Amino acid sequence: MTPTEYEYLRKFLRDHSGLDLSADKQYLIESRLLPLARKAGISGIGELVQKLQGAGSGALVTSVVEAMTTNETFFFRDKVPFDHFRDTIMPEIIKARAGRRSVRIWCAAGSTGQEPYSLAMSLKEMGAALTGWRVEIIATDLSQEVLEKAKAGIYSQFEVQRGLPIQMLMKYFKQTGETWQINPELRAMIQHRQLNLLHDFAQLGTFDVIFCRNVLIYFDQDTKINIFNRLARQIEGDGFLVLGAAETVVGLTDTFRPIPERRGLYKPNDARAAAAKPALAGAAPRVAVMAGR
Amino acid sequence: MKTCLVVDDSSVVRKIARRILEGLEFEVTEAEDGSKALEVCQHKLPDAVLLDWNMPVMDGFEFMGHMRRLPGGDQPKVVFCTTENNVAHIAQALSGGANEYIMKPFDKDIIADKFAEVGLIPVGQAMV
Structure with a gap:
């Protein structure tokens, strides 16, 4: 070239x-x-x-x-966000939602399913800490074709060797000939929906955790800002936003702030979140914590 | 520099693996079967073993058993790398003391991922 x-x-x-x-x-x-x-x-x-x-x-x-x-995607991609999910995000959520015992997670660029299934496996690995909890993972993507693949949860031998520890392959997949399919129990944890982030997504409801990795890099500044502001309305006041390694809100919007020492992790800014959602943002988490005591 | 012993009866596979592992900054030694690999380990244990299963003289699984019983033999990370791609073999390898398992064919990304998985290289390096 x-x-x-x-x-x-x-x-x-x-x-x-x-x-x-x-x-x-x-x-x-x-x-x-x-x-x-x-x-x-x-x-x-x-x-x-x-x-x-x-x-x-x-x-x-x-x-x-x-x-x-079209992004290359593999299980536990970049590793660090999933460590944060296990060590920072979920422990906080488990405490804060002890009363209602439910957690809603949105994978906003779910692609062929590796990310939502990685989260589902992480949650399974937490075992007893989540017994009796209602766990909802919503995976959205622009492409119907990609969603079909995610739904089927069938991966090639090559794909299951990218990012997935062998113990997890053995535990959560079933081998069929040359391919591997993720177990029905994990498939049932995820709802797949077609969605363009440029369009309204208020109907999805409010989430405790939003994974929105490696998709905003494809949009221009104004679109990014617009999406961040709309994401802020779909996230609980004490929820978490997870961005890709090369992405940030800094310099674009003050609706989210980075969490120090936790690269890629953001929290909604209280004041802005409250302005965007006057009735809910401030009150909801406090109620949940109180109910948990 | 970390050391990796590549055990495979195919000189082509050893050569490809060597190139990949040297790219990941390993000092590589080679052995063409389990028995030769065991001699290497009796002399000095490597940090990692990339291990084929089916080989003449002594196969990879038998080699691993002997190596694990050497003084300090619990230390090296053993990553199987074999065409045996079924659940029974994988389960056998893991219960016999393997740390990771690669189903051939492999490439640089898979080796880097699996080596990062068992802490042989930093995670960031696997992402390149």
Whole structure:
């Protein structure tokens, strides 16, 4: 790929999807776009760029953007957020919700299911601490195709070896030939729904924990701010927002604040959350704590 | 530098594994069967063993049993790396003292993930 071609694709992706590639992501472009080019009968990146510049390239534009923005996902991706979930988030929730004994979690970019299932496995591993609790995990994604895969919970041998400890594979999956399917008990913990984050999501209700990782990077500043502000309305006053390693609210909105020493973890700012949800935000958690005593 | 003993009867697999592990900053030694691997371990135990199952002379499972009984033999992290991809074999390996299990074919990402899983490399390194 020539530097000119790379620069063209960088700008093209920035304009069409907000995806902002750094100067050294040639390998990423090649690994994602060469298979696509081959399928479309295009000889290489050079010809692909020519086709994109030409008229009537609508379908190609869409598939290039999709190929570049579809995220690689694997179990317990990045590890640290799931450690936070186990060691910080859930212990606090278990205390704060001891009265109503229920927790609602939203995976806002649930993709092919690895993230919601990783959370489901983490919750199972907590064992007795959650006995009798009502656990709700809602996994949403833009793509129906991706949701179908998530729902089925069937993964290739390659996929189950990314991020998943072997003990968990043995405990929570059933082998069928060359594939592995997550157990029905864990599948039943998750509701899968199609959702575009650009659209209204108030109907989903209020959550204790929102995982929204590696999806906002594809949006421009204003859209990010808009989504953060709307997320703030769907989160309990003492809830948690979890963002991807390369994402932050800092400099964008004051509806959330980072939790010190817990990278990727945010809490709604009391004042702002109260303003967004005058009746609920302040009172609900206090009631729950009192009821727990 | 941490050390890893790669045990596989295929010289091609050993070569690929060596390249990946050297990329992860391991000092690599090789053995072509369990018995040769045991000789290496009797001399000096590595930090990690990447272990094939089916090999001539002594298979990987038998080797692991002998190695675990050496003084300090409970220390090395054993990661199986084999075409035996069924639940029975995995369960047998784990109960016999394996720390992780890779089903072939493998690549750099899988090795990095599994090595991070058992604490042989920092998690961040596996994400690259």
